[in-house]
Amino acid sequence: xxxxxxxxxxxxxxxxxxxxxxxxxxxxxxxxxxxxxxxxxxxxxxxxxxxxxxxxxxxxxxxxxxxxxxxxxxxxxxxxxxxxxxxxxxxxxxxxxxxxxxxxxxxxxxxxxxxxxxxxxxxxxxxxxxxxxxxxxxxxxxxxxxxxxxxxxxxxxxxxxxxxxxxxxxxxxxxxxxxxxxxxxxxxxxxxxxxxxxxxxxxxxxxxxxxxxxxxxxxxxxxxxxxxxx
Amino acid sequence: xxxxxxxxxxxxxxxxxxxxxxxxxxxxxxxxxxxxxxxxxxxxxxxxxxxxxxxxxxxxxxxxxxxxxxxxxxxxxxxxxxxxxxxxxxxxxxxxxxxxxxxxxxxxxxxxxxxxxxxxxxxxxxxxxxxxxxxxxxxxxxxxxxxxxxxxxxxxxxxxxxxxxxxxxxxxxxxxxxxxxxxxxxxxxxxxxxxxxxxxxxxxxxxxxxxxxxxxxxxxxxxxxxxxxxxxxxxxxxxxxxxxxxxxxxxxxxxxxxxxxxxxxxxxxxxxxxxxxxxxxxxxxxxxxxxxxxxxxxxxxxxxxxxxxxxxxxxxxxxxxxxxxxxxxxxxxxxxxxxxxxxxxxxxxxxxxxxxxxxxxxxxxxxxxxxxxxxxxxxxxxxxxxxxxxxxxxxxxxxxxxxxxxxxxxxxxx
Numbered sequence: 111x112x113x114x115x116x117x118x119x120x121x122x123x124x125x126x127x128x129x130x131x132x133x134x135x136x137x138x139x140x141x142x143x144x145x146x147x148x149x150x151x152x153x154x155x156x157x158x159x160x161x162x163x164x165x166x167x168x169x170x171x172x173x174x175x176x177x178x179x180x181x182x183x184x185x186x187x188x189x190x191x192x193x194x195x196x197x198x199x200x201x202x203x204x205x206x207x208x209x210x211x212x213x214x215x216x217x218x219x220x221x222x223x224x225x226x227x228x229x230x231x232x233x234x235x236x237x238x239x240x241x242x243x244x245x246x247x248x249x250x251x252x253x254x255x256x257x258x259x260x261x262x263x264x265x266x267x268x269x270x271x272x273x274x275x276x277x278x279x280x281x282x283x284x285x286x287x288x289x290x291x292x293x294x295x296x297x298x299x300x301x302x303x304x305x306x307x308x309x310x311x312x313x314x315x316x317x318x319x320x321x322x323x324x325x326x327x328x329x330x331x332x333x334x335x336x337x338x339x340x
Numbered sequence: 341x342x343x344x345x346x347x348x349x350x351x352x353x354x355x356x357x358x359x360x361x362x363x364x365x366x367x368x369x370x371x372x373x374x375x376x377x378x379x380x381x382x383x384x385x386x387x388x389x390x391x392x393x394x395x396x397x398x399x400x401x402x403x404x405x406x407x408x409x410x411x412x413x414x415x416x417x418x419x420x421x422x423x424x425x426x427x428x429x430x431x432x433x434x435x436x437x438x439x440x441x442x443x444x445x446x447x448x449x450x451x452x453x454x455x456x457x458x459x460x461x462x463x464x465x466x467x468x469x470x471x472x473x474x475x476x477x478x479x480x481x482x483x484x485x486x487x488x489x490x491x492x493x494x495x496x497x498x499x500x501x502x503x504x505x506x507x508x509x510x511x512x513x514x515x516x517x518x519x520x521x522x523x524x525x526x527x528x529x530x531x532x533x534x535x536x537x538x539x540x541x542x543x544x545x546x547x548x549x550x551x552x553x554x555x556x557x558x559x560x561x562x563x564x565x566x567x568x569x570x571x572x573x574x575x576x577x578x579x580x581x582x583x584x585x586x587x588x589x590x591x592x593x594x595x596x597x598x599x600x601x602x603x604x605x606x607x608x609x610x611x612x613x614x615x616x617x618x619x620x621x622x623x624x625x626x627x628x629x630x631x632x633x634x635x636x637x638x639x640x641x642x643x644x645x646x647x648x649x650x651x652x653x654x655x656x657x658x659x660x661x662x663x664x665x666x667x668x669x670x671x672x673x674x675x676x677x678x679x680x681x682x683x684x685x686x687x688x689x690x691x692x693x694x695x696x697x698x699x700x701x702x703x704x705x706x707x708x709x710x711x712x713x714x715x716x717x718x719x720x721x722x723x724x725x726x727x728x729x730x731x732x733x734x735x736x737x738x739x740x741x742x743x744x745x746x747x748x749x750x751x752x753x754x
Binding site: 159162164165184185188189191192193197199203204205206207208212216217219220221225264268 | 347351352355356358359653654656657658659660661662663664665666667743746747748751
């Protein structure tokens, strides 16, 4: 699903440049539940942005769903994002003046679906994350966990190939963290590829594969005990 | 173009406008004010134009009035400062020499006199006139008739008087027609009562008596005080004025370059001046209106720029979930156009309403300062088109700003 070969990325800082990713090789197959771990500055967010087509890599190859990502313009990237990727952010990033239902339906708007159809599908997904009753509430009327579940519903609504989650539990307490992780697990069990970025050991342990990143290189990459037990 | 008719597009715009009602409201005031000014000022100018037209309405506008003063140049043995008077001979010469140019020519003799009826009296102007006067300066009669040719022929002692004179000389509810008034101790029968017009007028509260009667009673022989000349349509009234004066100077042995000997008023020239003033007003209105509009449109662009900055994160989110730069751009441009158009419509509505109030307050009756203040529909359509065009143009700037920010940077924004 995601294949990365010798990926390099550096950011210019004044006259110098900061080499963030120093040759990453990573292959994530369809249906995997992967977490990227690393301290801040390890390059995990940069990796996610590149995988999420929000940023462009300097060197190396990136294949998404078998397609080589190269010379992306914004329009192409937007279409691919809409088609293949679903985003879950640490700060939820819901649009504050739209109800939960409208937020979930928004990606379908950009996909070009009719409103009725859109709202129907969105409601199905809200039901899936257990928030059907909250459909007409604005984000600021929801708790953090609820917001993140709305965000997950929004990420799923276009039936993407990969869900990218950037510190999805970073702003949540342990109780809601478990429920959000449980939701991601459920999604994965249905066959969706889930790609999580976290710096919390407990969160990473709930995924099936942990990739440790340090100073822009992968230092280890292993399957968790959980999968060994199963 | 299809996205314009898509309900979804409009729902998105409604959503983002609803989010900030106050700011949206303040934003559109600029454009609203601009178009409001344009409509109201254009309407008022039109009203002024109409009332000017109305003021000259009962006066043939291509007219010249001529009278005599005294010479300022010695000529043919005469000293300067010589006084002289127009005569009936002048009238005949002018009538025959300018037969094709002159439509009406009315010689007039006037004097002030005490008019008495029973125990009431008043000092009024008495004017010896021909029936033709009614053609040059339309009289609106409340009762009876104006002078006619028969009165002239028979030198009858009849008078046409104003309503004000009736008020001063007659009792209330007394019918003046057929009654007698005394002018200079001679009885005249009242045959008509006219309503003095509020428009440009040269003889207010005048008793009109037949020219021939005047001549006999006041012993004015062939002399006349002044004359009113109306030209045929299409005649250059200024040229005619020059020619007439030259002929008259010749007849009265006045130096051709004498500037003081004859006095004249050219109504056509005076009206031309007023028309010029109106054109100036209209130009000023357009200038002020359009400048205000442009300022208003810039205000909308400016606010949208701020909005875009504020919504950077939201735009980032939209981009992350699949919005193409084009769809973002379209939405912002459409928002700009929608705001300008809405402001424009509101401005037009308020402007039209204000004109309606002006019309109700000052636009009716004979004293109206602004008659029928209106604006043509094409002007409104043109200003709407200009507005939408400017809205699109100004929307391009914030739309461009919104799309040059990378989604990753937009998302990072707090």
